[in-house]
Structure formats: structure tokens, C-alpha cells
Amino acid sequence: MNDRVRHDSVLHDLAALDGALYAAVAATDTPALDAGLRRLSRAANHSKINLSIAAALTLVPGRCRAAGLAGAASVGLASFTANLLGKSLVRRPRPDRESAQVRVDRHVPMPTSASFPSGHTASAFALATAVGTILPAAAAPLGVLACAVGYSRVHTGVHYPGDVIAGALLGSTCATAVLALGRKLTDR
DSSP, rough: OOHHHHHHHHHHHHHHHHHHHHHHHHHSSOOOHEEEEEEEETTTTGGGGHHHHHHHHSTEEEEEHHHHHHHHHHHHHHHHHIIIIIIHHHOOOOOOOHTTTTTTOOOOOOOSOOOSSOOOHHHHHHHHHHHHSSSSSHHHHHHHHHHHHHHHHEEEEEHHHHHHHHHHHHHHHHHHHHHHHHHHHHOO
16 A cells, blocks of 8 residues: 555544544434534634633733643634634635534534634634643643543534544644743843
8 A cells, every 4th residue: 555545544544533522422322412512613713712711811911821821822823723714724614513413502603714723722722731830730621621622623514533633733732832932032
């Protein structure tokens, strides 16, 4: 098997797994979670949750202010990278909620942008990584929030799990870059 055929085969298998996980989430009856996850997904639009947390942190002097500024910068970089670069380069179509039979009471408006990567997830993980690095006590709660935001995007039917995984990796990477740049600038 040549490298191109192997590469295509792996991509096909990953897409099949991604679709199967999406379908499994859609098929799982979770009425107690549906409304809360729909609200969380909507609240995360335009990084409202992330930027609110970052702004609140900047009001407290010292490490909190540094964490808030790093968090806001990380969210900005992650959002730009996911929404303007990633989506335009990959152009993955959004999932078909109707054929997967995602319950209507889970729906949020279907975005018109491409699906890959999840910008909501990238921004949430960027904040969690940046703030959690500077304020370790915040790492676990912000990490749980980031995971919940990512899952909410699959639960509401607007992203495949692979989009969310890519968004998480991208957001964490953007935060790591922002923190490294911040260290370099303060060392001067």
C-alpha cells in the first residue's frame, strides 16, 4: 500500500469514526441535559463567557490581572486562528442534524461557517489554558467549562466530535504561544 492510499484510508476511517460518535450523541436521550447544554452553547457565542471571565480577572491586581490579559489575548488568537484561518482552509461542511435525528429541542441556530475546527471550543480551551497556567486554582473549573462548551457543540448538532477535539488542541496551542510571547516580553 503506498503512502497516498494509506493516508486516504486513515482519513476515511477517522471520518467514519467521527460520524459514528456524532450519531451516538444524537441518538442518546438526555432530556435533563438538553436545555442546559443549549443555553451554554448559545452563551458561548462570540466568546461572551470567555471574555467576561477574562475581563473580571483584569479588575483584580497582580496575578489575576495578568491571567485575565493573557486569557483575553489567547481567546483573540484562538478565535482568529479557528474562525478566519482554520475554517477557510479546511471548509468542512456542518453535520446534517436532520439525517442524524438530533432532537429539535437541542437545536441552536446552525452557523453558516465551516465546521472545522470548533471556534467555541478553541476559545474556551485558550482561556482555560492561559488562565489555568497563571492561576492554577482556576485550571480545573475552567477546564471543565471548556469541555462542557465543546461537548455542547456536538450535543446541539452543530459540530462533529473531531471539530471539537481540533478546537481544543488549537485553543491550548494558541494560549501556549501567547504565554511564551508574554514571558519573552517580560524577560526583556
